[in-house]
Amino acid sequence: MERAEDKFFVALVVIVTVALGLIMRPFFGAVLWAIVAALLFEPLMARMARKMGGRRRLAATLTLLLILLAVVVPALLLGLAMVREVVAIYGRIESGKIDISRIFEQVQAALPHWATGLLERYGLSDMDALRHQLTTGIAGSFQTLASRAFDISQSAFGFILALGVMLYLSFFLLRDGQALAVRLEESIPLRPSLRRPLLEKIATVIRATIKGSLVVAILQGVIGGIVFWILGVGGALLWGIAMGFFSLVPAIGTGLIWVPVAIYLLISGAIWKGIILIICGLFVIGMVDNVVRPILVGRDTQMPDYVVFISTLGGIDLFGFNGFVVGPVIAALFMAIWDIFSKERKRRDAGEELEPADMKSG
Known part of the structure; x- marks a missing residue:
């Protein structure tokens, strides 16, 4: 009877939690x-x-x-x-x-x-x-x-x-x-030895992702907008904001904006402007992403760049703008949970190996 009551209570907890999630969904x-x-x-x-x-x-x-x-x-x-x-x-x-x-x-x-x-x-x-x-x-x-x-x-x-x-x-x-x-x-229904590392991992990933992404977005947007303004490209403010937004997507980011503009400048006869934009895009705007993002994101999260890249794209596809936070957090949780699981399994296997030896020596 007690086991049936426990199951009912667990089901009630799940139902109430899901209901609260549905209520809060508009304000996700x-x-x-x-x-x-x-x-x-x-x-x-x-x-x-x-x-x-x-x-x-x-x-x-x-x-x-x-x-x-x-x-x-x-x-x-x-x-x-x-x-x-x-x-x-x-x-x-x-x-x-x-x-x-x-x-x-x-x-x-x-x-x-x-x-x-x-x-x-x-x-x-x-x-x-x-x-x-x-x-x-x-x-x-x-x-x-x-x-x-x-x-x-x-x-x-x-x-x-x-x-x-x-x-x-x-x-x-x-x-x-x-x-x-x-x-x-x-x-959280986990042992204390598992709970704290998991929560600390979540907080670290969120802090690192936001700090890294926002700093990179601001720097690349400002630099790109200034370069466009100096070169006389119309709508420099809009393109700077667009570069800042696309920089949230690792690896490809700002190139979606400045590469087509550079090609157009070269084709339309503004050779030097196109060359200057390519140089700035590769060695100034691009270097911000290559240098700053790994320092602020990869170092703190200890996630490979390709995991950050794929999880960010997948998160944006599922959750929109909020996905550039949700995606890497879920990926970090996946890696943290499996890392904790692996360590616990190794510790348990080591304990099981020691137990027969202790019994034999006794």
Whole structure:
């Protein structure tokens, strides 16, 4: 009878947990980023609390204000600037100041014979149809972005609500984070020798992933935008933000932006500008990713670059923007759990080997 009651209780725990997850699903992003903010700023908040005589509530309030001023407000201003840039570029496309068809004709005329033959080999010899598809696709993309910019007021309430939930939850996670971590550790049905390494691994991976990804994104976006502005490329702010966003995807990242622009500059006759952009892309923008990301991400997570790369892409595919945190965290959990399992199995096997020997000697 007791075993039946235990099974019912376990089933009840699972059902209630799943129900709570479904209720919180609309605010998954807000909860995730609240946890991320608390993990990133908890060391700073702890230092402030010690200097204030242990007043964690005041320290959490000041830390939350710092998050607002240093992270939220700049991100909002940057988003508004990007919206204006997208709308302006779409207006120039509509007015004909940016003629995508003419740009394609210039690229087509400058293609060498081997490139033309390669296109024909892959069935892309119908340049008129290809030009029409490319022109329609680019114009449609900017039209979609512009329409989203105009419709942003309709989703403003949902965004403000999610932002409010994130900040509200961040405050309590900062103030009560240590006590919550202890309760969480005690609630996990694992031995203490397994619980703490697992939780420490999760916290380390989240901190390292966010620090590495955001630092790399900011550096590459700023450098790329400045290079584009110096070279006189239109929409430098938009392309800088785009490079910062694509840098979240390891390995390929910013090349999706600056490589096509460099090719266009070379083909259109701006040889020196194209060469300068290629040099900056390879040895400045690219080196930021190759040097900074392994230091901030790979060193702390102890995950190979290819695991970070694949888990990031898979996470973004499943969870959208939130996936660049969720993907590496799940991958790190997988590696940590199997590492703990392997060590426990070796320890158990070693104990089983020693037991017969001890019995024989006794």
